[in-house]
Amino acid sequence: MEITENSETKTWLGSSISDICKGKGPWSFTINPVNVCKYHAVLYNLPVTLTCPPKPHHSSQPQHWNEDHVRMPYSDKNLYPVVENGRDVIKSRWLIIKETLSKPINNSKELEAAIMKYNNSLPRFSALHYFFEEILSEDEVEYFFSNLLPKIIKLALQLPEIVPGSLPLLKKNHNRSVSLSQLQIASLLANAFLCTFPWKKDVASSYPGVNFVRLFAAHGRPKRHTCVSEKFKCIMHYFRRVTDRSPVGTMTFERKFIPRGNMPRWDACEHNLGNTRIHINSEGTIEDDGQGFLQGYGCVQEEIRFVICPELIISRLFVEQLGDHEAIIVTGPERYSRYSGYGDSFKWEGNVHDQTPVDEYGRRRTSICIIDATRFNKPSDQFYPSAILRELNKAYVGFSSREKENLAPVATGNWGCGAFRGSCELKSLIQLMACSIAGRDLIYFSFGNEKLRDEFYNMHLFLANNRYNYGGFYVVFQYWAFHQKICTPIFNKLFFDNKKQPTIKKFFGVSPKLKENNTPSTSKETKKVDNSGTQINDNRNGGTSECKSPPATEVMDDVDEDIIAATPPEDLAYKGKNAKMKFKLPTEQTNDKMPKTDIAELIDILDRNANKSREQDKAGSFLAELDKLKVIRNKESNESKSYIVEVEKPEVDSCTTNESVSLLNSPTSESKTSKRKITDYFQLKPSKSS
Known part of the structure; x- marks a missing residue:
């Protein structure tokens, strides 16, 4: 609005x-x-x-x-x-x-x-x-x-x-x-x-x-x-x-x-x-x-x-x-x-x-x-x-x-x-x-800053209309920490696809100017709310709203200390080396290569069976379920080889859930199973050429 x-x-x-x-x-x-x-x-x-x-x-x-x-x-x-x-x-x-x-x-x-x-x-x-x-x-x-x-x-x-x-x-x-x-x-x-x-x-x-x-x-x-x-x-x-x-x-x-x-x-x-x-x-x-x-x-x-x-x-x-x-x-x-x-x-x-x-x-x-x-x-x-x-x-x-x-x-x-x-x-x-x-x-x-007043108001409407929660918005802050600038494709994919709204990049006066996303909205008319709770109609096919760059911050040198002094933030990591850290968002190609097995379900089994005795459940142990796990990763078409992740069976199939937990956590366990790390159960082997 x-x-x-x-x-x-x-x-x-x-x-x-x-x-x-x-x-x-x-x-x-x-x-x-x-x-x-x-x-x-x-x-x-x-x-x-x-x-x-x-x-x-x-x-x-x-x-x-x-x-x-x-x-x-x-x-x-x-x-x-x-x-x-x-x-x-x-x-x-x-x-x-x-x-x-x-x-x-x-x-x-x-x-x-x-x-x-x-x-x-x-x-x-x-x-x-x-x-x-x-x-x-x-x-x-x-x-x-x-x-x-x-x-x-x-x-x-x-x-x-x-x-x-x-x-x-x-x-x-x-x-x-x-x-x-x-x-x-x-x-x-x-x-x-x-x-x-x-x-x-x-x-x-x-x-x-x-x-x-x-x-x-x-x-x-x-x-x-x-x-x-x-x-x-x-x-x-x-x-x-x-x-x-x-x-x-x-x-x-x-x-x-x-x-x-x-x-x-x-x-x-x-x-x-x-x-x-x-x-x-x-x-x-x-x-x-x-x-x-x-x-x-x-x-x-x-x-x-x-x-x-x-x-x-x-x-x-x-x-x-x-x-x-x-x-x-x-x-x-x-x-x-x-x-x-x-x-x-x-x-x-x-x-x-x-x-x-x-x-x-x-x-x-x-x-x-x-x-x-x-x-x-x-x-x-x-x-x-x-x-x-x-x-x-x-x-x-x-x-x-x-x-x-x-x-x-x-x-x-x-x-x-x-x-x-x-x-x-x-x-x-x-x-x-x-x-x-x-x-x-x-x-x-805003102490006389009308531009800040207008842009803050528009930003609040943008967050309200698009129902952004705290967690999602906090990701934006984290993202700045690594990049110190806003990357157009990633930022738009995260938040601003198909939204003709005042954007956070404009609110912070990011330069150089980013390209506008002209993809039309799938919905011709959507409902928005203003700060009084009243719903208003807005056609998203209209033009984008402009939020100009904020004014320069007033700087005062040699200011007196706070009335109640603060503890120096020694534990805060403000070093420039943090800005070099990068991360990549998953793309469609990497999503296709992710395991199809529901790992959360396996963890569920572990939580569910952690306190069961051997007589109650012998076949439902965590390692037994891992034995059944096979994940196939397909390489791109121009590659000649693909790789298969296979699970090597433990030496004793009948180990209970409690024994499995002991095996994972204690390398000195007296269990009859082989004393091996869980990473040893995963081996990367080349598959036969197709």
């Missing part, structure tokens, strides 16, 4: 948001509950009233300094060496922090000096100095150091009372959740701003770290000066809001892990890709137009979302780097700032009052899925099977849910594209497949 003139009057294609929400609105979908258990730590007391901040939960045996919990700054084991009266003395770091921050601080240089007294291994705060000396006015600087900074310090020093319990670490390869109140998060973030959390080398290698050191020192590239300053504005605005009025809500951080063995078999899935409804919009943003849905982010998008919703930053404190089969789901974050731009053009645009409804647990009905995409230095590497499989599994982990009914759709966009050099076309189809298997609909924002 071609895009009609309707696409000129509206920015979206596919199913409407109202249809996807079934007319009930975006807040009607299922949300994961808060259940206090071994795998879900709740650091506040239930229930939540929303009239005041929830009271903190006091652990009977709090753990503030071990390998399984966050090492709190106020722990009595947090010691720091200082020099007093010419002698080296070990003192409580928390005591030093309180003494240092209780003194007046009038400018950014004094703030840096104060922080260095209890954390002296930090770089210079060049970006922080630039912000206060070059960006803010004198009145704004005066307001911060005389009003806002003392409030931040007070909030930070209240940490022992606000978060008295143990904050567990969300470690690799474990499913675990943590729920915190917004006030607890604010106190933790105030400590992060003042860089009070202890830095340990062994922990820093696997946890991103929450101290604001990277932001304070992020002045390496001149073109990033403005962008970093705008992020400072977002952070200062957040602290202004939470110190003027304490927040009363809560949030949940869930780490999801699915073992490799429990991942979908993408090559064997038989569900129709067209069963997933999609809404594709060239305008709008995930955070503005995806409210109430599961919102997917990665890289630069994630970085922006974290500064307009700074409570997300605290995940860096207790979430270990993500593996290939892991994701983070955050429920309940509040948005504090408006913004414009993207990447280096990011700009803070003022305050936002988040009107998102709150659930019974005190969380805003906003769910964010954090899934880290792979960064490709060579864009063609993303078409290798291991790379595609990694992204499919990563998206599936993020989009899947323990709940099976009334799941919210996924609101996402060009995940892993731009700075990470992913293909928008490939990533859109990967997310479509992951949504389909996870049982969710897809709401896709």
